[in-house]
Amino acid sequence: MDIRLLESSDAKSYWDLRLEALKNNPEAFSSSYEEAIKRDSPVETVLKNLSSEGTFTFGAFNDKELIGVVTLVQESTSKLHHRANIFAMYVSSKFRGLGVGKALISAVINHAKSIETIEKINLEVITTNDTARNLYTKMGFKTYGLEERALKIKNEYYDSEYMVLFLKR
Template identity: 40%
Template sequence: MDFTCGHHRGVVVLQVRVLKPKDAKEYWGLRLLTLNQHPDAFLLTLEEEQKRLYPIKRISALLKDPTRLTIGAFIDDRLIGTITLQKESYKKIKHKASVLSFFIEDAYRNKGIGRRLLTEVINVSRRLEIEQLLLAVVSTNTGAIALYESMGFTVFGLEKKALKVNGQYFDEQHMIYYL
C-alpha cells in the first residue's frame, strides 16, 4: 500500500504507506520526539517510554502484529507522522477498531498530513469491513478534536481526570466514527 501526493518539481512529496518492522527504529525516534513535544497527549511519559526494554524489538513485533496496522507519513523518506489501527479479534466486537498512536512532528502539523493519515485509516477500515472506529483524545487537544469532528467522529463520552501530568489533570473525550 503506497500512496504519493504532490509529484511536481519543487513540491514536497508526501508518501503514505504501511510501516514494516524495518521502520521500527525511525518510529521509535519519532515517538520520543512527539512525546517530548506533547507530554499530555500520551499515556506514557517520556521517561517511562525510554525505560522500556528493547524498544526497537518491541516496536518491530508490534509492526508484525496481524491485528494492528500502522501507517506512516514520509517526506523525503523521513517518517514525520503515524497512525495505528488496532482491530478487535473477539467475534462479538470484531466490527470495531481503535485509532491509536496518532502523532505528527510539530514542524509538519496543520498541513493536511493528519487528515491524510486519518482518511487512509478510514479507507482501510472500510476494506476490512470494520463498522466503528473508536479513539480517545485529551480534551485540551483542540486541533485534533477539530480534525476528528470534521471527519465525522462524534463524542460519546467524557472521562474526567483521565490523565495526570505533573500534578495537573486532563480529561479525555471518547469519540466514535460509524463507517
C-alpha cells in the same frame, strides 16, 4: 508526502518519532517519555507490534523522513471484532498545519473500510487538544463520552473525549 503502512524497516524511525511525541506532547499519550526511555529493546517491541495481526500502523513521509504516524487496531474477540481503535496519532511539530494529520486519518478510515468486519472506529483525545478534536470532527467522528481527570501529569489533570465513526449502520 507519501502515506503507507509501516514495515519492519521503519521500526527505528517509528521509535524515534514516538520518543519525540512523548517528549513534546506528554498530555496526548498515556505513556510517558521517562518510562519509554527505560524500556528494554524498544525497537524490537515496535517490530513485533508492526507485524501483529489486526494492527495497522500508517506513516507519513516527507521524502524518506517519517513525519507522522497513526495506528489502527481491530479488536480480536468475537463480540468486539466489529470495532477498531485509533492509537498513537502524532505529527511532528514542524510539519503540522500541512494536511499530514488529515492524510493519516483518511488512510486509516479507508483501510478500515476495506476490512469487511470493521463497522466502527473509536478513538480518545485530550479535550484541550483542539487541533486534533477539530480534525476528528471534520472527518466525521462524533463524541459519545467524556472522562474527567483521565490523565494526571505531575499535578495537572487532563480530560479525555471519546469519539466514534460508524462505517456501517
